[in-house]
Amino acid sequence: MLFFYLFLCKLGMSLSASFSFLLLVWVGMSGERVPSDYARMGFVEAELFDKKVKEHFMPAIISMVKQIIEDYDLQGVCVDVGCGTAVFAVELCRHSNLTIYALEREEAICKVAYVNIKREGLKDRIIPVLGDAHKMPFKDEFADFVISRGSYHCWEDKVLVFKEVYRVLKRGGIALVGGGFGRYVTEEELKRMKLLRDLSLGENAKAYSSPDKLREVVYRAGIPNFRIIYDPVGLWAEIKK
Numbered sequence: 001m002l003f004f005y006l007f008l009c010k011l012g013m014s015l016s017a018s019f020s021f022l023l024l025v026w027v028g029m030s031g032e033r034v035p036s037d038y039a040r041m042g043f044v045e046a047e048l049f050d051k052k053v054k055e056h057f058m059p060a061i062i063s064m065v066k067q068i069i070e071d072y073d074l075q076g077v078c079v080d081v082g083c084g085t086a087v088f089a090v091e092l093c094r095h096s097n098l099t100i101y102a103l104e105r106e107e108a109i110c111k112v113a114y115v116n117i118k119r120e121g122l123k124d125r126i127i128p129v130l131g132d133a134h135k136m137p138f139k140d141e142f143a144d145f146v147i148s149r150g151s152y153h154c155w156e157d158k159v160l161v162f163k164e165v166y167r168v169l170k171r172g173g174i175a176l177v178g179g180g181f182g183r184y185v186t187e188e189e190l191k192r193m194k195l196l197r198d199l200s201l202g203e204n205a206k207a208y209s210s211p212d213k214l215r216e217v218v219y220r221a222g223i224p225n226f227r228i229i230y231d232p233v234g235l236w237a238e239i240k241k
């Protein structure tokens with residue numbers, strides 16, 4: 001690998017371009033894609049999805065939680081929309097006093113989330129909820145904080161989900177919806193994880209580099225107070241109610 005790297009540099013590729021190229025080859029060859037056909041997963045596939053997320057995306061999850069804790073004064077009830085196997089919810093719970101309702105549409109993924117929550121001894125503070133973001137099983141003004149990371153690209157009716165996010169948010173609450181790696185990842189981690197995410201999500205990955213589309217969706221949901229945060233480590237809609 002080192003020889004190939006030096007060879008590429010010798011061919012005139014810049015150091016960073018050769019590095020990216022090699023990353024692409026590694027990701028492509030190593031079969032490290034993270035499964036993203038959530039609706040087709042049985043329990044075994046959901047366990048594999050969970051394993052790959054833990055293997056490859058922990059730096060982003062740790063970094064993003066650190067960022068959120070720093071940027072917002074979080075107390076009370078949180079809803080995590082499209083929580084996957086609750087790896088993010090577990091990290092957020094460990095670093096806050098939040099009670100987290102972890103909403104997930106796929107039954108098998110939700111079961112693995114429950115296993116993770118139980119294993120971490122957080123059953124009292126993270127409640128797995130099987131349900132659809134388009135029709136959230138929560139009453140109006142239920143949550144102080146709504147987070148949704150990396151689920152936005154799946155939503156068939158994005159405007160409707162944003163309306164739901166706004167409905168369940170309390171007055172004075174904050175919602176953060178989008179995707180990202182957080183500002184505490186290193187350049188190398190960022191490159192590797194971005195490449196792997198793009199490879200895993202295919203065309204859907206574009207959702208996380210389309211700020212104008214996200215702005216339009218939130219606007220069409222009739223949400224008055226929001227801003228779009230778009231930088232090299234993520235794309236988010238931050239909503240205040």
Ligand SMILES: C[S@@+](CC[C@H](N)C(=O)[O-])C[C@H]1O[C@@H](n2cnc3c(N)ncnc32)[C@H](O)[C@@H]1O
Binds near residue numbers: 081083088133150151
């Ligand atoms: C890439 S995973 C993100 C998991 C987690 N939020 C994280 O940051 O690691 C996206 C998850 O969103 C879930 N999802 C997609 N559409 C959903 C919907 N309409 N309602 C609830 N969950 C949904 C998928 O089943 C999947 O588990």
